Amino acid sequence: MKIGLGLYREMLTPDNYQFAVQAGATHIVAHMTNYFRGRDPQISGGDDRMGWGDCSEDTLWTFEELDGLVKSVRAQGLELAAIENFSPRFWSDVLLDGPDRVRQMEGLKRLIKDAGRAGVPCFGYNFSIAGVWGWTRGPYARGGASSVGFDAAAVDTSEPIPDGVVWNMRYRKGVPGTEPVKVSSAELWERLQAFLREIVPVAEEAGVALAAHPDDPPAEELRGTARLVNRPEKYDRLMDIINSPANRLELCLGSLQEMPGGDIYEHVRRFARRDRIGYIHFRNVRGKVPRYVETFVDEGDIDMAEIIRILRDESYQGVLIPDHTPSMTCAASWHAGMAFALGYMRALIQNAAALGPCWSMNGAKV
Numbered sequence: 001m002k003i004g005l006g007l008y009r010e011m012l013t014p015d016n017y018q019f020a021v022q023a024g025a026t027h028i029v030a031h032m033t034n035y036f037r038g039r040d041p042q043i044s045g046g047d048d049r050m051g052w053g054d055c056s057e058d059t060l061w062t063f064e065e066l067d068g069l070v071k072s073v074r075a076q077g078l079e080l081a082a083i084e085n086f087s088p089r090f091w092s093d094v095l096l097d098g099p100d101r102v103r104q105m106e107g108l109k110r111l112i113k114d115a116g117r118a119g120v121p122c123f124g125y126n127f128s129i130a131g132v133w134g135w136t137r138g139p140y141a142r143g144g145a146s147s148v149g150f151d152a153a154a155v156d157t158s159e160p161i162p163d164g165v166v167w168n169m170r171y172r173k174g175v176p177g178t179e180p181v182k183v184s185s186a187e188l189w190e191r192l193q194a195f196l197r198e199i200v201p202v203a204e205e206a207g208v209a210l211a212a213h214p215d216d217p218p219a220e221e222l223r224g225t226a227r228l229v230n231r232p233e234k235y236d237r238l239m240d241i242i243n244s245p246a247n248r249l250e251l252c253l254g255s256l257q258e259m260p261g262g263d264i265y266e267h268v269r270r271f272a273r274r275d276r277i278g279y280i281h282f283r284n285v286r287g288k289v290p291r292y293v294e295t296f297v298d299e300g301d302i303d304m305a306e307i308i309r310i311l312r313d314e315s316y317q318g319v320l321i322p323d324h325t326p327s328m329t330c331a332a333s334w335h336a337g338m339a340f341a342l343g344y345m346r347a348l349i350q351n352a353a354a355l356g357p358c359w360s361m362n363g364a365k366v
């Protein structure tokens with residue numbers, strides 16, 4: 001098991017790479033979309049329900065950019081584990097099944113080929129129309145630390161998506177009077193299937209894995225559009241579309257735990273056994289849809305030590321990164337939260353390694 005740190009675009013700096021090394025990380029997961037540029041409160045309600053920003057000026061990342069990123073990470077003694085998320089601008093019509101779909105698919109294929117050439121081993125993606133939307137923010141974590149939550153009763157989950165917005169980002173100017181997007185579950189799965197059937201063979205050839213993030217929040221429907229992976233079993237359905245080492249999961253423990261029903265330990269064991277985990281978002285949460293809050297890694301409903309033991313017993317070799325941790329009250333609230341999570345993860349992994357595999361009463365490895 002390896003520990004990584006996820007960094008947003010404006011945080012991809014030598015100082016933050018050094019911080020990662022100091023906290024015991026060996027890998028970086030990089031976001032290249034700037035979610036904070038041109039944040040537009042008009043996109044939706046306000047606070048955390050407003051859009052992630054404006055990506056309408058984004059142009060497909062070049063080989064030189066990808067190559068430069070890999071080299072700058074390596075220059076600090078780290079490895080790039082993955083790039084997380086395409087800019088919605090690159091694949092809006094793949095998600096929406098729009099007229100520019102064919103051209104955008106060609107762009108994504110070029111991007112994957114260039115990523116392979118530059119030494120990017122994995123691309124995380126979130127096949128979602130509404131994207132990450134509907135959070136509230138509050139002092140939900142220990143000691144009143146600021147974190148996010150979801151309460152279906154507190155937000156109008158049927159609020160339509162404005163024209164020109166997908167994945168909670170503006171990818172083009174809106175056209176007034178356009179009917180809001182509506183997408184059924186069957187349509188969304190058809191689109192995902194078409195996407196994977198085209199892109200996975202290219203990824204396989206390029207030596208790049210695609211890794212799917214589940215829905216955050218994993219509601220049944222959001223803003224008139226179906227959600228895709230909002231039950232653990234739907235991850236199996238996604239993997240079954242193409243049985244390829246390039247068709248993987250960006251396994252978000254928090255999102256899995258937020259889903260109704262099921263035993264997260266069984267699910268994680270099964271996914272690890274299928275050997276299709278791209279990398280892991282290691283975060284904790286209290287509650288499930290329709291109401292939950294994000295917590296510090298050691299105070300939520302998931303027994304994180306048990307997750308690490310399962311991953312050890314299933315010989316998981318991949319990367320784990322902390323995922324949006326609560327902000328701690330100090331001058332470096334983001335860094336403090338991440339340092340706390342990284343230290344906790346390192347301790348769990350070292351402890352699990354020292355204890356060796358678990359054995360059940362009848363002597364079978366469990």
Ligand SMILES: [Mn+2]
Pocket residue numbers: 213216252253254255281323
């Ligand atoms: Mn996540």
